[in-house]
Amino acid sequence: MNIYAIGDLHLSNAQPKAMDIFGEHWINHFEKISSDWNARVKKGDVVLIPGDISWAMKLEDARPDLDAICALPGTKLLLKGNHDYWWSSMTQINALLTNDTYIVQNNSIAIGDFVFCGTRGWMFPxxxxxxxxxxxxxxxxxxxxxxxxxxxxxxxxxxKIVMMHFPPVYETIQDTEFNAILQEYGVEEVVFGHLHGEILKNICLTDLKIGSVNYNLTSADYLHFKLKQII
Structure with a gap:
């Protein structure tokens, strides 16, 4: 079983949003992601999506975006990001999910030798x-x-593998309360997103290891719209 991650898909199938306002590299970004995804992910693999899935404001408008994700191969695990305003109750979201697609919210999901956990996170004090x-x-x-x-x-x-949307650490801020919790519970890998644009020129969070935990930045644009293989 391979485990991949990519966050911040920012889909908008119901009411298309021109993503090139964030740079020309965002043009047709989901086509780039889907092409890489279909070429690499097989049945039995897991893909983690740590937040900012859809620009939709209501669940009904997010449905085309969720359908697009559900149609992709592998087991998909979704986490809420700060822009996922459409995110409602687990029951309502789960009713729309098909083809081995699940959400992580105050729970854990065991697959094979791994158990997946997570929460959105927040900015630091x-x-x-x-x-x-x-x-x-x-x-x-x-x-x-x-x-x-x-x-x-x-x-x-x-x-244990954890998804968070906000960074639980920074290169310059490593002694955080989130990091302390992750170390306490013996987490092996953490994937997160949220960081975009100009800030990516000034950071290097690929393969950052603190104590026993590997931290993986998986924002779609940071990964050049290709999935990152975690395991």
Whole structure:
């Protein structure tokens, strides 16, 4: 079984959004992703999508985007990003998902020798714009990460892989509370996204290892719209 990851798909099939406003490399970006995906992913493989899946505001408008993902090969695991405003209840989303496609939200999913967990995450208290409201979200996201990892205890002995949307660490900020939780639970790999554009010129988060955890930035544009093989 191969495990791949790619985040920040930013699909908009219901109400097409011109992605070239973010740069010409975004033109036909999902065609590039799909081509690479179809060429590499086989039945039994897993693809992790850590957030910012669709620009839709309502679940009904996200359906064409979810259908496009469901149609791709492999087992697909989806996580909520900060732009996934369409994300509603697990029951409502699961009713639309087909072809081995699932969501990770306060739970864990065991496949083969691995168990997959995750939460969206949030900005760090070190950020200059961090507010009291951000503190509430930050604390809630720490709780949700623990909840997901606690769920994985029923699958003791399996290797833990975590999805987050926001970076749980930076090159310059490694001693974070998210990192402490991930180390505590013995997580092996973490995939995340959220970072785009000019900021990508000033960072290098590929294969960043802190303690026992490997951190993988998997924003679609950072990966040049090709899946990253994690395992």
């Amino acid at each position: 070190q950020d200059n714009s961090f507010s009291e409201n951000d503190r509430k979200i930050y604390e809630r996201e720490k709780m949700r990460l623990r909840m997901s990892l606690d769920s994985a205890k029923k699958d003791e002995g399996k290797r």
